[in-house]
Amino acid sequence: MATQLIFDKGLANTVAAETSLSFIDGEKGVLEYVGIEIDALARQSTFEETTFLLWNRRLPSQDELSSFERDLRKEYELPSGMIDMVRKIPRSAPPMHALRTLISALSFFDLEADVNTPAANARKAMRLVARTPGLIAAFDRHRKGKPIILADARFGIAEDFLRMLNGTEPTVAMARAFDVCLILHADHGLNASTFAARVTISTLSDMYSAMTSAVGTLKGPLHGGANEGVMHMLEEIGTMDRVDGWVQERIGQKDKIMGFGHRIYKSYDPRATYLKTFSQKIASDTGNTRLYEMSRRIEEIMHEAVAAKGIYPNVDFYSATTYASLGLDIDLFTCLFAMSRMSGWTGHCIEQLEGNRLIRPHAEYKGPHGVKYLPISQR
Numbered sequence: 372m373a374t375q376l377i378f379d380k381g382l383a384n385t386v387a388a389e390t391s392l393s394f395i396d397g398e399k400g401v402l403e404y405v406g407i408e409i410d411a412l413a414r415q416s417t418f419e420e421t422t423f424l425l426w427n428r429r430l431p432s433q434d435e436l437s438s439f440e441r442d443l444r445k446e447y448e449l450p451s452g453m454i455d456m457v458r459k460i461p462r463s464a465p466p467m468h469a470l471r472t473l474i475s476a477l478s479f480f481d482l483e484a485d486v487n488t489p490a491a492n493a494r495k496a497m498r499l500v501a502r503t504p505g506l507i508a509a510f511d512r513h514r515k516g517k518p519i520i521l522a523d524a525r526f527g528i529a530e531d532f533l534r535m536l537n538g539t540e541p542t543v544a545m546a547r548a549f550d551v552c553l554i555l556h557a558d559h560g561l562n563a564s565t566f567a568a569r570v571t572i573s574t575l576s577d578m579y580s581a582m583t584s585a586v587g588t589l590k591g592p593l594h595g596g597a598n599e600g601v602m603h604m605l606e607e608i609g610t611m612d613r614v615d616g617w618v619q620e621r622i623g624q625k626d627k628i629m630g631f632g633h634r635i636y637k638s639y640d641p642r643a644t645y646l647k648t649f650s651q652k653i654a655s656d657t658g659n660t661r662l663y664e665m666s667r668r669i670e671e672i673m674h675e676a677v678a679a680k681g682i683y684p685n686v687d688f689y690s691a692t693t694y695a696s697l698g699l700d701i702d703l704f705t706c707l708f709a710m711s712r713m714s715g716w717t718g719h720c721i722e723q724l725e726g727n728r729l730i731r732p733h734a735e736y737k738g739p740h741g742v743k744y745l746p747i748s749q750r
């Protein structure tokens with residue numbers, strides 16, 4: 372009997388995978404990684420421990436965590452061929468284009484690139500999470516004409532990334548703030564980039580190809596690119612007195628305001644709740660409250676205008692101001708998202724391969740039939 376196919380635009384009502392990594396209740400505003408509320412992880416965990424959780428689907432013991440961190444740090448060092456490759460990228464290249472290419476190129480230096488056993492994939496996941504920060508930092512320094520700083524295994528991922536990027540060791544508070552951002556972005560159900568990664572690995576391609584698909588998918592302004600959009604919007608608005616007029620005009624034109632709305636959350640995104648508090652604290656600690664105050668006013672206006680439609684701030688809205696307060700360049704924001712999501716993407720690939728079936732949906736054909744082929748001379 373033929374299966375009945377239902378067209379579901381944007382796959383909004385299609386369940387296309389089973390996962391034990393993260394759970395989202397969009398109505399209640401809940402996000403859990405392996406059953407643990409995101410808020411508890413943001414307050415108490417580290418990015419390394421969260422990565423262990425996503426890959427092993429349980430929390431590590433102290434010994435397991437220490438050995439996991441040691442294993443990750445052993446993989447920090449970039450193959451020297453990768454540094455050469457970073458130096459060959461035009462300085463004008465947008466960072467996400469550079470990152471997509473560099474993640475793909477990592478496979479040249481991995482003898483296991485095409486080995487799809489669970490053990491080899493676990494090692495590749497480790498290398499990808501460990502090396503992505505160094506790649507982003509190296510490209511940023513290269514494009515600014517500064518010497519590339521190599522990774523240092525004495526530091527955790529968040530701290531070492533900020534050190535490689537800025538050339539100075541971050542304060543404990545900055546490193547912790549960034550670590551929490553990495554935790555909050557690490558996984559999020561079957562979002563578009565995770566879906567892309569799972570589709571790629573489901574063909575039994577390889578982990579590097581899957582990550583390249585994921586980075587390319589994350590880049591879009593409807594997905595990971597939105598946090599950059601938020602900062603551009605804040606820059607365009609410029610000052611507090613222009614907020615109301617600017618936002619009302621966009622709402623009137625039915626434009627989408629970056630950092631609002633979500634396919635799944637129809638109430639407050641729990642990650643945004645945390646980041647809002649965070650961005651407020653950084654603003655008051657640094658005395659630079661302009662961006663935070665503008666964001667808060669935008670949120671108030673949006674609440675009155677579109678909350679009834681289930682449109683609330685998403686993770687990108689306050690992560691943008693948090694990153695800006697940490698002094699991170701706007702065009703790196705999506706790379707930072709990729710650096711964190713690398714742990715979720717690789718975890719999903721491992722999970723997909725545990726019970727793999729090629730992901731291959733249908734398309735509803737809307738074109739004509741029986742059209743005669745007309746030779747080119749008669750067209």
Ligand SMILES: CC(C)(COP(=O)(O)OP(=O)(O)OC[C@H]1O[C@@H](n2cnc3c(N)ncnc32)[C@H](O)[C@@H]1OP(=O)(O)O)[C@@H](O)C(=O)NCCC(=O)NCCS
Nearest residue numbers: 593594597626627628629630631632633634680682685687
């Ligand atoms: C995330 C997003 C793509 C979800 O899209 P979706 O589930 O397809 O939702 P839709 O685009 O169909 O929007 C549903 C309604 O809400 C409105 N809406 C959605 N996002 C909005 C936004 N950011 N600003 C203003 N209105 C918005 C739409 O105009 C639409 O209104 P209508 O029913 O009157 O036509 C969408 O909300 C968006 O583009 N947001 C801005 C980009 C962003 O921040 N992305 C990061 C996601 S984490």
